[in-house]
Amino acid sequence: MIGAMTLYRSTIGRKVIMAVTGLIGIGFVIFHMYGNLKVFGFMGGPSYFNEYAEALRSFGEPIFGHTHLLWVARLILLGAVVLHVWAAWSLYQDSRQARTTRYVMHTKVQANLASLYMRLGGVILLIFIIFHLMHFTWGIPGIHPNFIPGDVYHNLVVGFQSYFYLPAIFYLVAMVALGFHLYHGTWSLFQTLGFNNKTYTRLLRALSWVVAVVVTIGFAIVPIAVMLGIVS
């Protein structure tokens, strides 16, 4: 109990918080990416994709009410994002304070560059998530030109066809940022959670790489297919 309460104070405690919340995020993006592939005819197509979106809302009925379990998942995700950002921010502040002068000789150039890219990628992803919710979940006019509640397939296709493909291009840029963030994040979480055994280094590097590449390509092919008119 005391351990759990002081977890947030120690450096390793906050790294564990980053790792566990990151793992929740990885689970979510893999699930979400797989679900999105249903827009393709061979994976189900338009009506199946909409049924899937409805199934996410009615999941658990009639034991639970409509969207109740979806809300549980949303709250877990939101909590994970908030804790992940807070831990990253607080670890960054500590590392800045620990350093009395700015580095002159960059002995840890690689580590510093990686953490710089993680912060940059994290900010791009936060901006992306807010835009993405306004685009496909809330359907804010001006961001989505013709949002029809419940017709998730239509919203996706029209959302990517509109505004000279600018939203679709932004998604592609964000997915590249997601790929780098996932690669380094997955690798770091293995280390934090104690899998940094020499024997497994190559395997874990490869696994981090596979997760990043599969998720990035799996997400990116949806806007690309809409832009090419394969999904319409």
Ligand code: HEM
């Ligand atoms: C090309 C990539 C993506 C596409 C095409 C896409 C598509 C969608 C669509 C169509 C919805 C609405 C679903 C519905 O109303 O049932 C949605 C919701 C959502 N997406 Fe994505 N998504 C993508 C990437 C991402 C990424 C990378 C993240 C997170 C890092 C993400 C997080 C979310 C969240 C949090 C929701 C709201 C779920 C809810 O509360 O109902 N998406 N996405």
